[in-house]
Amino acid sequence: MVGIIMYNISAPAGISIEGYRTLIIVVMAIILIIFEPIPLPAVAMMILIMQVLLGIETPNGVAKSFMSDAVFFIMGSLMLAVAIISQGLDSRLALGIIKLTGNKTWKIVIGFIAISAFLSSFIGEHTVTAMMMPVGLTLIKNSGVDNRSTAKLAALILFSIAYGSAMGSIGTPSGGGRNVIMLGYMKEFGMADITYLQWMKYAYPILLIEIPLAAIILWYTFKPRQLILDSAVRKLKIHVTKRGPMRGNEILTILIFVFVFLGWVFFSSKVGLGIIALMGVFLYLSFGLIRWEDLNRNTNWGVIILFGAAVSLGLHMKDTGAAFWVADTAINWMKMISDDVSIIRWFVAVVLTGFLTNLLSNAATVAVIGPIVLNMGGDTLVMGFSTAIASAFAYLTVVASPTCMIIHSSGLVHKSDYLRAGWKMFIMSVLVLFFISNFW
Amino acid sequence: MKFLIAVGSKEFSEPTLRVGLQVAKAFKAAVTIAYVGPKISEFSTSQVRFTQERMEEWEFDRPGVEVLEWAFNFLAENDFITPTTIEAGFPKNTLVQTGGNRCEVYLQGTVCKDVNLILRNGDIIAELRDEVRRGGYDVTIIGGSQKRRMAHDLIQYINSSIFVVNKYDKHQDYNLLLPVDDSTHTPKAVKYGARVAQAFDVKVNLITVSKTDSFGEGYTKASQLASKMMRRAGIEHEHRFQTGDPVEVIKKTAGDNHIVVMGASTKNPLFKFFTGSKPLKVMEDCQCPILIVK
Structure with a gap:
């Protein structure tokens, strides 16, 4: 309905007819993704079909823009996640955490946040959350007599995992598909060619500052009755030591991932992050560490198709001038507040990205917002990085990211808990990002 | 016959399950107990399932298995499943995935052969609607949800009779209130009403309400048939003719000590959406359980 109305209204001044039609698709896609009246792959197909039917691009042009290294990366990283999680490395992880933190609850919380953040900066947030969840739940289950007495502890531990993983995903390009989408845009638009280490140099300090701040926020939001988890830790140790020493396939899994990581660090500029991720998947399959049937069953193909379509739409927003027109219009509005828009521009980009990521999905947000932000002027590097990083501020809603959904599926955290802790996390993250963007 | 009982949680669904099983017993119906967990965003389905x-x-x-386990224990305590099934305990290992967001476990029943426990995730209305379509249930039994809108939507969109177990108190003495008029679903409602009355061993109050002082031939015939059926079934009953707004009269008569059984509206769904219907209006405000027969 919205699409039909927009189509019948004449295009505003300053935008080409193709650009306006691209914006119609953007608006329709955002509405359909938020309210989910039709399946997500259907939204993806609508984007692709409409680009051709509305005369924005030829069929071959749409097909070319649909597949990129960023989409390869998203596909590869989802498959790597399945391969890694399947090996049962969560038990090893549990032992590592407990050795580091001991049995004091506050230390365990910091440990959960720090380890989730560190790991997710390399292997993606939902992989880490999936591995940390059983560890966290074992502690929760063994620390109280009923659900009521452990409610705050459950929220504290589960949010430490989810928010720690979300924060960590900004640390390196491979932390999340959205980072790769933004890198792809910057390279495609001829604005910058950033290496893996350059990204880490900029983003890791944010992560390191956020870890203790997040621990403080979560502790004071969900202060638990249980200050020592002695018995729970002991039971966790008993559970994980049952698995015995590390097996060959676990060692091989880690070695292949180290190989992939080194590939990302040293060769991604030449080969691409996506291709290296696919090389990892190839090795896991070839060594028989995972079966194709399992990869196929546990990979969210619908999301991959949607991200491909969103990236295609983003590229056409740039090509048709739609992104420039939206950016220009936004800047003109900002100038009504102040002639110097440098700070307002930054805040608008970051806060808008942060909010949209809580409603859409982080990668879809960057795919759509990215081309607009990169056309807003100012330092494109700062704007691009800040937007990609702000897309990790998925703290406010259950649907914000798979990590939020995974902890919610445990039935131990309520929807209202996300807002209780999330708004503090959101403001803290925006301020830390502002500080680093301006002074680092 | 096939009954679907939708339970929400261990804390609040005990009356729904108790009443549902009691009615199902009277009908000798196959029973399926379903729990619908929270909806998983499409962005996260694979990751959540894998986790x-x-x-x-x-x-x-x-999540949700504990609700099924509680339902299993309830069935066991009330002898709805066979002793061998009870002895084997809740068979969580045989919970079979029968769809992306649906899994089920089969139990050996005593009153009827099959008792199924189903776990689903998603939008509750969409999931129950799908379950009814899949299982071809005759009656869907739901709790009197605090969210009145949900019960309202379920009645509108589920293609089976709906029993809303609203504010049921097991210590209260109930009668059965059966509004009778010349609508298409009344004969079926009378049949169902007789069975429910037998299940709870209660008296039936038949009521025919007209907006005017005169009662047409259709109303009189329907009420005579209803009385005849109750007499034949050996159910204690009385019949009253009352004048006034049917919805108000039914609500007032029902109070909090009746189980209301009435036929569904035959209005066009679109018209019903905008103007409502008698059963919907009664269901929205009444303070007691209500069975709307389709």
Whole structure:
């Protein structure tokens, strides 16, 4: 309905007819993704079909823009996640955490946040959350007599995992598909060619500052009755030591991932992050560490198709001038507040990205917002990085990211808990990002 | 016959399950108990499912299994499942995935052969609607949800009779209130009403309400038939003709000590959406359980 109305209204001044039609698709896609009246792959197909039917691009042009290294990366990283999680490395992880933190609850919380953040900066947030969840739940289950007495502890531990993983995903390009989408845009638009280490140099300090701040926020939001988890830790140790020493396939899994990581660090500029991720998947399959049937069953193909379509739409927003027109219009509005828009521009980009990521999905947000932000002027590097990083501020809603959904599926955290802790996390993250963007 | 009982939680669904099973027993119906867990965003379905599979390796049940286990224990305590099934305990290991967001477990029943427990995730209305379509249920039994809108939507969109177990108190003495008029669904409602009255061993109050002082031939015939059926079934009953707004009269008569059984509206769904219907209006405000027969 919205699409039909927009189509019948004449295009505003300053935008080409193709650009306006691209914006119609953007608006329709955002509405359909938020309210989910039709399946997500259907939204993806609508984007692709409409680009051709509305005369924005030829069929071959749409097909070319649909597949990129960023989409390869998203596909590869989802498959790597399945391969890694399947090996049962969560038990090893549990032992590592407990050795580091001991049995004091506050230390365990910091440990959960720090380890989730560190790991997710390399292997993606939902992989880490999936591995940390059983560890966290074992502690929760063994620390109280009923659900009521452990409610705050459950929220504290589960949010430490989810928010720690979300924060960590900004640390390196491979932390999340959205980072790769933004890198792809910057390279495609001829604005910058950033290496893996350059990204880490900029983003890791944010992560390191956020870890203790997040621990403080979560502790004071969900202060638990249980200050020592002695018995729970002991039971966790008993559970994980049952698995015995590390097996060959676990060692091989880690070695292949180290190989992939080194590939990302040293060769991604030449080969691409996506291709290296696919090389990892190839090795896991070839060594028989995972079966194709399992990869196929546990990979969210619908999301991959949607991200491909969103990236295609983003590229056409740039090509048709739609992104420039939206950016220009936004800047003109900002100038009504102040002639110097440098700070307002930054805040608008970051806060808008942060909010949209809580409603859409982080990668879809960057795919759509990215081309607009990169056309807003100012330092494109700062704007691009800040937007990609702000897309990790998925703290406010259950649907914000798979990590939020995974902890919610445990039935131990309520929807209202996300807002209780999330708004503090959101403001803290925006301020830390502002500080680093301006002074680092 | 096939009954679907939708339960929400261990804390609040005990009356729904108790009443549902009592009615199902009277009908000798096959029973399916369904729990619908929260909707998983499409962006996260694979990741959530995969995480839950991992958690099962750590001996954690997937969320919702504890509700099914509670339903199993309830069935066992009330002898709805066979002693061998009870002895074997809740068979969580035989919970079979029968769709992306649906899994089920089969139990051997005593009153009827099959008792199924189903776990689903998603939008509750969409999931129950799908379950009714899939299982071809005759009656869907739901709790009197605090969210009145949900019960309202279920009645509108589910293609089976709906029993809303609203504010049921097991210590209260109930009668059965059966509004009778010349609508298409009244004969079926009378049949169902007789069975429910037998199940709870209660008296039936038949009521025919007209907006004017005169009662047409259709109303009189329907009420005579209803009385005849009650007499034949040996159910204690009385019949009253009243004048006034049917919805108001039914609500007032029902109070909080009746189980209302009435036929569904035959109005066009679109018209019903905008203007409502008698059963919907009664259901929205009444303070007692209500069965709307389709």
